[in-house]
Amino acid sequence: xxxxxxxxxxxxxxxxPSGIRKFFDIAQTLxxxxxxxxxxxxxxxxxxxxxxxxxxxxxGKTSYTSNSGLMELRKEVASYFQATIETGYxxxxxxxxxxxxSEAIDASIRALVEPGDEVLIVEPCFxxxxxxxxxxxxxxxxxxxxxxxxxxxxxxxxxxxxTDKTKMLILPYPNNPTGAIMRKEDLDEIANVLRDTNVAxxxxxxxxxxxxxAKHCSIAQCDGMKERTIVINxxxxxxxxxxxxxxxxxxxxxxxxxxxxxxQYAIMCSPTTSQFAAVEGLRKCRxxxxxxxxxxxxxxxxxxxxxxxxxxxxxxxxxxxxVFPSIKSTGLSSEExxxxxxxxxxxxxxPGDAFGKSGEGYIRVSYAYSLGHLKEALGRIGExxxxxx
Amino acid sequence: MNELLKLLKTNARxxxxxxxxxxxxxxxxxxxxxxxxxxxxxxxxxxxxxxxxLTEEETVTAxxxxxxxxxxxxxxxxxxxxxxxxxxxxxCFLMSGAYDLGITVSGTDLRDVSQFVAQRLAPIDGxxxxxxxxxxxxxKANGILISDKETDDRGFVSP
Numbered sequence: 001x002x003x004x005x006x007x008x009x010x011x012x013x014x015x016x017p018s019g020i021r022k023f024f025d026i027a028q029t030l031x032x033x034x035x036x037x038x039x040x041x042x043x044x045x046x047x048x049x050x051x052x053x054x055x056x057x058x059x060g061k062t063s064y065t066s067n068s069g070l071m072e073l074r075k076e077v078a079s080y081f082q083a084t085i086e087t088g089y090x091x092x093x094x095x096x097x098x099x100x101x102s103e104a105i106d107a108s109i110r111a112l113v114e115p116g117d118e119v120l121i122v123e124p125c126f127x128x129x130x131x132x133x134x135x136x137x138x139x140x141x142x143x144x145x146x147x148x149x150x151x152x153x154x155x156x157x158x159x160x161x162x163t164d165k166t167k168m169l170i171l172p173y174p175n176n177p178t179g180a181i182m183r184k185e186d187l188d189e190i191a192n193v194l195r196d197t198n199v200a201x202x203x204x205x206x207x208x209x210x211x212x213x214a215k216h217c218s219i220a221q222c223d224g225m226k227e228r229t230i231v232i233n234x235x236x237x238x239x240x241x242x243x244x245x246x247x248x249x250x251x252x253x254x255x256x257x258x259x260x261x262x263x264q265y266a267i268m269c270s271p272t273t274s275q276f277a278a279v280e281g282l283r284k285c286r287x288x289x290x291x292x293x294x295x296x297x298x299x300x301x302x303x304x305x306x307x308x309x310x311x312x313x314x315x316x317x318x319x320x321x322x323v324f325p326s327i328k329s330t331g332l333s334s335e336e337x338x339x340x341x342x343x344x345x346x347x348x349x350x351p352g353d354a355f356g357k358s359g360e361g362y363i364r365v366s367y368a369y370s371l372g373h374l375k376e377a378l379g380r381i382g383e384x385x386x387x388x389x
Numbered sequence: 390m391n392e393l394l395k396l397l398k399t400n401a402r403x404x405x406x407x408x409x410x411x412x413x414x415x416x417x418x419x420x421x422x423x424x425x426x427x428x429x430x431x432x433x434x435x436x437x438x439x440x441x442x443l444t445e446e447e448t449v450t451a452x453x454x455x456x457x458x459x460x461x462x463x464x465x466x467x468x469x470x471x472x473x474x475x476x477x478x479x480x481c482f483l484m485s486g487a488y489d490l491g492i493t494v495s496g497t498d499l500r501d502v503s504q505f506v507a508q509r510l511a512p513i514d515g516x517x518x519x520x521x522x523x524x525x526x527x528x529k530a531n532g533i534l535i536s537d538k539e540t541d542d543r544g545f546v547s548p
Contacts, residue, residue, distance in 0.1 A: 020546050027545035037546035127548050176548075294392075298411040305410045348545045371400070371411075 011135060018127045019354030023338060027348040035348040036365045036377050039176065041240040041321070043295075045277075046288040049239065052280035053273050062272055067264040069097025069248070070275045076282040077248045084208065085218040087226060093253040096263055097246065097270045097278075101206040101234040103263070104249040106132050108202045108230045109168070111259045113138035117167035122153050123356030124324075125172045126204070138167065144358030147315055147326070151180035155189040162193070168200045171219060174207035177355045177364035178324045179300075179317020184217045191222035200255070201229040206247070207320040209238025209289050212297045214318055227252050230259075235274075237320070238289050239281045244274040296321050299367040299374060306378040307365075310385055321368045324352065328361040330388060338363060344387070345380040393422055394431070399532065401435040438533045442526075450479070450495045450524040451502050453510065454488040456517040465489060468515050477505045488520070499523065 005013065020037075027033045044050075068074065074091035081087050089095050098104040105128060113119060115137030121129045123142045130140040143161050145151045153171065171190070173182045182190075194201065201219055208216040220229040234247030247270075249259070300317065307314035307325040314325035327337045334351035341347050352359030367374060392412055396403060405423070409416040426432040441448040455472070459465050465483050469490055473481045479493045494510075496502040506521050527535045 018548065020548055024544055024546040033545060035545040038543045039547045040543055042541070042543070298392075298396075301413050302407070302411050350546060 015131050015134065020127060020350055023342070023348060023350060026339075026342060030342070030346055033342070033346045033348055034373065034377050034380070036367075036369065036374075037348040037350050038366050038368060039322075040242040040368060041237065041292065042368045042370065043240040043292050045239065045241050045244070046281065046285045048284050049241065049277045049281045053277035056276040057273055061276060065269045065272050065275055067269050068095065068260055069270055070279065073097055073275050073279050073282075076279055077250070080282055081231070081250055084216065085221055085231070087218065087220045087231070087250075089250040090253065094256050095248060095250045096256060096260055097248050097275060098234075098263065099247065099267055099270050100236060100245045101204060101232050101247040102128060103267060104230075104232040104234070104247050105129065105202065105204060107259045107262045107266070108232070108249070109133055109136050109138065110262050111255065112200055113167055116165065118163060118165040119167060120158070120161055120169045121356075122169075122171055124151070124175070124177055124352060124359035124362070125170070125355055126176045127354065129170050129172075139165070141166075142356055142358070144356070145178075145180070146358075151175060151178040151315065151324070152182055152186050153190060155193050158190060158193050162197075162199070166197075166199050168202060169194065170202045170204065172204040174205075174211055174216065174319025176207065176320050177322050177350070177352065177359065178315065179320045179322050180315075181211055181214060181319040182217065182219075183214055184221070187217060187219045187222050191219060191225050194228065195224045199228065201225065203229055203231050205231060205233045207237050208233055210293060210296060210321060211319040212293070212300060216319070230255060235278050235281060239278075239285060240292065241274075241278070241281070244271065244277065246270055246274040246278050296367065299369075299371060302371065303365065303367045303374055303378070306374070310378070310382050312385070321366055323365050323367065324362050325365065326362055330385070332388070334360055334363060340388070341381065341384050345384045347377050347380045347384070393419065394426070397432070438530050438535075440527075440535050447497050448495055449498055449502050450493060451506075452522045452524070453492050453494055453506060454520040454522075455490040455492060455510070456519075457489045458515045458517060460515065468513065471513065472510065475505075475509065477502075477509075
């Protein structure tokens, strides 16, 4: 009989499944579950974008594009970066259109990290960084951020984990799951620590469109940082295009050239229909994105207020579409809280520790839901808290 | 549009406290704004959108296209206001195009609506002709879907 332990690589066998997945599986077996667990917009992709996709399909524009993506899309991405983070990139040599932000993260890590290199990962964070670093043979080093600092990375926290082996810093802001953002002055302090090193920064800015109050800022805008920063963004969150699988990245051509080779061999090119659609998105749909942001902003205020009224202290997020209330006052662990809530009130939320150890004591709640849905879910959470107190 | 109006148009039952949180304002301010909107006539009223098919009561609705002769002094206003004053008339618009007034009429059954059109509406001085179209099924009214609950294609949990 075949021994699959000898078939499947050690790395793959030892890779942990996402903590998010587990809750999905439980929720699916129960009737009448309402979820606050989804990390994607509840809005449909703006109609103009869908129409552009249909038009191009009708014309039969379905062949491969160039490896780095349609030139007209790369040009739009270049103007987008210029307009939003005031940073110029050459569409011919410094931009790649990727399969979501995820592929850009993977390709960046693979292009830069060598076995034994340390990669600093700011936590709590999206679940993919650690496994991808391990896949490249790197050593993930978590930097835990704290609620009292607004879940921002501080220069001291960074210095503490910086060693001779540090190869890369992964900077995920606006942050999933905390909703924290980094302002220019916070980024400048990080830049001061890194400026004279050879450490590269992978700045995952997938939620950049979704900030409330303060405008998004990239570390690439800080003095001396563009030359060491890979900026990653995409259409999934801001343009409500998760299923189109389309992201983009920009960086110095000395780095992008090598990432392009990995992208070329692994992916060939990003989905053509999605690329044509995205051109329309960048050209004509910024207004619709703003409308979605306004709507998220109302819900954000509603949900933060709701949790605070329920006695679960809730940090006021300034980006993304999550709140990250503390459940420490209940005496339960994140995992216990979420499991009990799911079984007793049929509300699905994600335990904070799914996003790194420092997320313990918190839960992630998405507000990418209608107001009526949020109201119902908050009501049920209120009942749950009454019962366990 | 005013954010407050936008919220009230989608759900007029939100409390002032809820509206205040959603808009990031204090409750007193919201209360004052609503009072002003009501006083100035921007907000004319509040009503529930009911799925008649699920209630005990029988209701029939029709769209009626009405052609009228405008009057010398008041144009279409006088006749439109007169038509609007009937309780059977749910809405009344002055239209561009092939006819003048577009109205919706509701009643307990076909006969009820037909009688209203034939005996009350058509004989009004200045009404030249009417064309009545009965509603078979409503799918959406005032921005609210009447069909079954919207489905969420997304899973329960995703990164």
